[in-house]
Structures are given as structure tokens and as C-alpha cells.
Amino acid sequence: MSLEEHFVVPFERSFDAHYGLEYLEPARGRIEVTPKLLGADGTVSSGVYASIAESLASTGTAVEVVPQGLVPFGLNNSTQVVGQVRDGTLEGVARCRARGEREWLWDVEIGPPGGAPSAIATVSIAVRQQRV
Numbered sequence: 001m002s003l004e005e006h007f008v009v010p011f012e013r014s015f016d017a018h019y020g021l022e023y024l025e026p027a028r029g030r031i032e033v034t035p036k037l038l039g040a041d042g043t044v045s046s047g048v049y050a051s052i053a054e055s056l057a058s059t060g061t062a063v064e065v066v067p068q069g070l071v072p073f074g075l076n077n078s079t080q081v082v083g084q085v086r087d088g089t090l091e092g093v094a095r096c097r098a099r100g101e102r103e104w105l106w107d108v109e110i111g112p113p114g115g116a117p118s119a120i121a122t123v124s125i126a127v128r129q130q131r132v
Contacts, residue, residue: 016055019048027060027094027106030113033087043084044118049110050079053121056094057106061125069130075103076124083111083118090118102127 011017020031029052031037039045054077061072092110099105104125111117 015051019051021052021055023059024091026063027056027096028092029056030089030091032089033085038086043086044090046079046081046119049081049119050077050121052090052092052110053077053079053094053106053108053119053123056092056108057104057121057123057125060094060096060106061104061127065127070127071130072104073126073128074123075126077121078123079108079119079121081119083116085112085118088112094123100127 019037020034021029022031023029031048031052033044037044037048054074058072058074065072089112090110091113092108094106094108097105097107104127106121106123106125108119108121108123109117110119110121
């Protein structure tokens with residue numbers, strides 16, 4: 001099953017497509033920093049980092065649970081911006097830290113390729129039965 005088959009909304013109509021997230025793997029992606037992603041101070045907005053973290057953790061969970069008839073839902077997202085980025089590329093990598101029956105916990109680091117993280121996130125994803 002391809003990654004796109006797990007999306008409820010076609011990717012090209014999704015919020016991720018709007019801000020430019022490109023999936024490299026289900027729990028790894030990147031964006032090119034463009035002016036529309038910058039806040040008033042000229043750096044990448046904290047919401048962009050939180051969006052990347054949520055998407056990578058949700059998609060990483062989805063590729064494993066959707067085939068089992070389960071659905072992932074964002075439960076909690078704590079994203080800390082620890083560096084300033086004004087241009088270039090950002091890559092995000094999500095690592096599953098724990099998998100429970102009803103909740104998965106992810107650590108996500110986002111930053112320039114090969115550089116120090118600009119943001120660090122902990123994301124909880126609820127896993128529930130799909131309702132018909």
C-alpha cells in the first residue's frame with residue numbers, strides 16, 4: 001500500500017501540500033523555506049514546525065494502523081523552537097518512542113539537513129477503531 005493510499009484527503013488538497021511538505025518516507029519529510037512560511041521576525045513560524053511534527057507522527061502511525069482498521073488522531077503536540085531559520089531547507093524526522101494499544105508517542109526533530117535541530121517536538125497520537 002502506498003503512502004498516498006493512507007490519506008483521507010488527496011494530498012494536493014491537504015494543508016501539508018499548502019505549506020510545501022514533501023514526504024521522503026512516512027515519518028520523514030522536508031520543506032523549502034519560502035517567504036509565506038516566515039513570521040513577523042523573518043524566521044520560520046513556530047506553527048510550521050508544529051505542523052511538520054504532527055504530520056510526520058500521524059502519517060508514521062497511519063501506515064501501520066490503518067491496514068488493521070484503526071485510525072490515528074493527533075492527541076498532543078509540544079513543539080519547542082530552539083533555533084532561527086530564515087531560508088534554505090528544513091528536514092523533519094519522527095521516531096516512535098513508545099507504542100501503546102491506544103496511544104503512540106513520537107519524538108520529532110526538525111532542522112537544516114546535517115545541522116542542529118531548529119525545533120524539537122513530542123507528539124502523542126491516539127489510535128482508535130474506525131467508525132463506519
